[in-house]
Amino acid sequence: MSYQLETRCIHGERNIENKHPYGAVSAPIYQTATFVHPGVGHSTGYDYSRESNPTRSELEKVISSLEGAVDSIACSSGMAAVALCLELLESGSHVICSEDLYGGSVRLFQQAVKSRNLTFSYINTADVRAVEAAVTPQTRALYIETPSNPTMWVTDLAAMRALADSYHLLLIADNTFLSPYLQNPIAFGADLVIHSGTKFLGGHNDILAGFVCTAREDLAQKLRFFYKTTGPCLSPFDSFLMLRSLKTLAVRMEAQQKNAAVIARWLDRHPKVKQVYYTGLPEHPGHELQKKQARGFGSMISFRTDTEETARTVLSRVQLISYAESLGGVESLITYPMLQTHGDVPEEVRKALGITETFLRLSVGIEHVDDLLADLEQALG
Numbered sequence: 001m002s003y004q005l006e007t008r009c010i011h012g013e014r015n016i017e018n019k020h021p022y023g024a025v026s027a028p029i030y031q032t033a034t035f036v037h038p039g040v041g042h043s044t045g046y047d048y049s050r051e052s053n054p055t056r057s058e059l060e061k062v063i064s065s066l067e068g069a070v071d072s073i074a075c076s077s078g079m080a081a082v083a084l085c086l087e088l089l090e091s092g093s094h095v096i097c098s099e100d101l102y103g104g105s106v107r108l109f110q111q112a113v114k115s116r117n118l119t120f121s122y123i124n125t126a127d128v129r130a131v132e133a134a135v136t137p138q139t140r141a142l143y144i145e146t147p148s149n150p151t152m153w154v155t156d157l158a159a160m161r162a163l164a165d166s167y168h169l170l171l172i173a174d175n176t177f178l179s180p181y182l183q184n185p186i187a188f189g190a191d192l193v194i195h196s197g198t199k200f201l202g203g204h205n206d207i208l209a210g211f212v213c214t215a216r217e218d219l220a221q222k223l224r225f226f227y228k229t230t231g232p233c234l235s236p237f238d239s240f241l242m243l244r245s246l247k248t249l250a251v252r253m254e255a256q257q258k259n260a261a262v263i264a265r266w267l268d269r270h271p272k273v274k275q276v277y278y279t280g281l282p283e284h285p286g287h288e289l290q291k292k293q294a295r296g297f298g299s300m301i302s303f304r305t306d307t308e309e310t311a312r313t314v315l316s317r318v319q320l321i322s323y324a325e326s327l328g329g330v331e332s333l334i335t336y337p338m339l340q341t342h343g344d345v346p347e348e349v350r351k352a353l354g355i356t357e358t359f360l361r362l363s364v365g366i367e368h369v370d371d372l373l374a375d376l377e378q379a380l381g
């Protein structure tokens with residue numbers, strides 16, 4: 001029997017060999033580029049750190065355990081992980097994506113249109129029929145985020161799997177927003193799960209990292225080949241930091257979403273807040289679906305203020321909460337998606353999605369909730 005999730009954050013699977021020299025409790029940092037061969041044709045299991053490194057391997061095993069993957073590949077950033085996945089697609093392939101995807105992914109895909117002859121359709125993947133209608137004979141993959149960023153649409157993972165089966169598509173899910181503590185897309189049929197480890201997995205706004213987790217051995221082999229060939233690998237030291245971060249993933253996620261639930265309800269009642277996007281609110285259109293496919297609602301809240309002036313005032317007045325890009329850490333951050341994360345999304349697309357001058361996104365940390373509410377109260381004025 002497998003350990004519970006909280007235990008696996010710290011120890012990985014029961015059968016992972018994580019005994020270290022001298023009885024060290026934490027993973028040693030194997031800060032080495034290369035490894036001595038014991039003899040001709042012999043290997044210690046490690047030859048060169050671009051391909052694999054013991055500190056990184058231990059981290060990858062813990063991530064695989066958390067996501068239920070056959071293999072997980074630790075990359076130097078979330079974008080490096082997304083780029084690695086694109087290597088699986090042949091020239092001429094068409095991909096259907098969620099329409100309010102992370103802005104950096106949209107920028108990479110726009111580049112791939114030119115450099116790799118890939119095409120992308122941006123569809124509200126919460127609408128299963130719209131996704132099916134967008135399938136063409138060239139479609140090879142569905143690329144989704146659920147909940148989406150920043151407008152929090154919830155996509156039905158099982159329905160996406162059914163479509164992927166009907167049309168022989170790869171199902172790729174970016175699970176950054178919930179982390180494996182709250183959602184496991186592989187359990188619903190995803191072939192690949194992507195993480196920006198920079199966010200909840202790292203959790204302290206201090207490391208960049210990314211992961212590609214695979215449910216299929218054949219995909220793992222292909223990805224490992226591209227990985228050792230192009231070298232987007234996570235360093236031994238950052239792998240160590242990430243292992244250290246993961247030990248507290250469960251307690252951080254619990255504390256963050258507890259704060260977020262209180263803040264979402266508070267914002268919902270504030271006269272200068274016109275709309276709150278948080279999947280934990282019962283009136284959110286994705287609330288029931290999220291309950292079916294995830295173990296919680298996470299700690300990302302988007303909201304719309306009454307005027308552009310209010311939004312800009314909030315950003316200039318927050319003191320405890322930092323006005324900064326990124327999310328998922330113990331420090332609360334507030335973002336202006338229009339100018340920051342989604343600045344590269346074409347204006348008409350952004351407007352259609354509702355990412356306008358009154359739209360703000362809050363990543364709730366683990367500070368005391370009363371301090372966060374007091375900061376929002378003075379900032380909203």
Ligand SMILES: *Cc1c(COP(=O)(O)O)cnc(C)c1O
Pocket residue numbers: 077078079080102104105145149174176177195196197198199208209210
């Ligand atoms: C941040 C983010 C990425 C990119 O990750 P980096 O670590 O910043 O390269 C990809 N997807 C989502 C959903 C993100 O939030």
